[in-house]
Amino acid sequence: MPSWNNKNMNVSLLLTNTKMADKGVYECMVRTDSGDATATMSLSVTAMYKSPTMSSSPENCIKQNTDVTIFCNSTGGHQKGLIWWFDEFGTNCTGSAELVAKKTDGTLFSLSSKLTVLKATYSGSTNYSCTVHNTNGVQEGKASFEIPFVCSAGSKDDFASDSTTQWLAPVGVIGSLVIGLLAALLILKRRSVQHMKLC
Template sequence: MASFGTRLLFLAVLCINAGNAFSFINVECRADNYGQYGQQSMLDCVVKTAQEAADAKILVVTWKKAGVALAVFARGSRTQEPRFQFAKPFWDNNHMNVSLLITTTKTTDSGSYECSVMTDSGSHSTSTSLSVTAKYNTPTVRSQPAANIPQNTDVTLFCNSDGGYPKGELRWSDEHNEDWTRSSEPEVKQTEDGLFSLSSKLTLLRGSVFFKYTCSVHNATGTQEGEVTFDIPYSEQFKDPGPTTVSPISKIVAPVVVIGSLIVGLLLVLVLFLKRRSQQARRFSAAPLMSDSHEIHMHDQDAEKGGRQEMEPCFQEDTPGNDHN
């Protein structure tokens, strides 16, 4: 009976202390915690005490998720699940750290956690959450047909990426950064470890004029985590020749040829100009001589004509009709 009475008294004391918990003890946790799949994650929590309970000692600490105890400290001993343990091996009176460490984080570790602390000066409970992410692997792309695709043939592109969490998205774009995602057929699968596997099919109808397509993977927040550009394996007669590569020698020779051609053209123009000037000068110098000769010839003709006119009366006087005798 005495033993039962002692236990009853002890529980009563604990209940009284629990009623005063909000006055002296406060468990403060970071509201949101983030962890990477396969790595360690930390749920940060500390116990703060009022001045009246500065010397409080921790009696019990319990971490739970969905009502299941993961790590418990009571009467100086600990009971912990394999992947869950207290971050500090002990607590001190000035800064009592009751954080929970998850050694190997899984996708199932996402969610809400509850931390309860009981001291000899009161108790308090609070909750915190953990968000787990996993980065997607770089996408891979293949085509059907796989090679030597002739012109005017339908082509199907397949893109795949896995190992990510939470569910992400695959997006398509062409060589001009135009979005083709709406024309694709996505598919999402979740593996046994909770990670997601993404796949997408893009069908290109015959006559497509684009030769390159890019597939990119984006996480749940829309942030791009990887991409790959795929050259469609068209047959040789249908391939895009692309930009012509100019050798360094050609870069030097081409300007020299252009400049030389300009110089030769200018010299030819100058020669023709000088030749024309020379011909014009000759014509101007010969023009007066031709004019004087023409005047002399005309003068001789006039003189000859005048002479004939002066001689005509003489010939008339000798005619028989004019004889007076």
């Protein structure tokens, strides 16, 4: 070490961008005119899971009473982790989900979980969250997802279509009744006029 002198007799090893491959036993040896000495230390490395990402199938413009599958994915953990699911009311839905854990590069894990919401509706739970936990159950990330019943801005969404259908039918019936009444009144008026002429 260039900085080694009588006033600075500390030597250090700096590891940058630590990886799982860096864990293990490190040994340092000091050799002097008076003799040699060695010391060892063990370095443990942990890797946390990244913040999860969420998506759904179908992706958007979902109609009512449609089965929707929501996905939650995360990578980076050094041990097999867990993904927990919750709806907007705080109910734990993990028991209904499927989890797949795979090693990505021989050392780190990727987690993929899916939850199927049967016959999703506007009035039911539309917002779901997933949390990623390490093997000890400690939470390392969280994400939320809202079922996209409404389409993106500028497009005609299914919600609007359903709403239009709901009020358009009654308006059509009422309109037909009004037209029928007007026609009946017009016929009665003509008959009364004709009757007056005959008298």
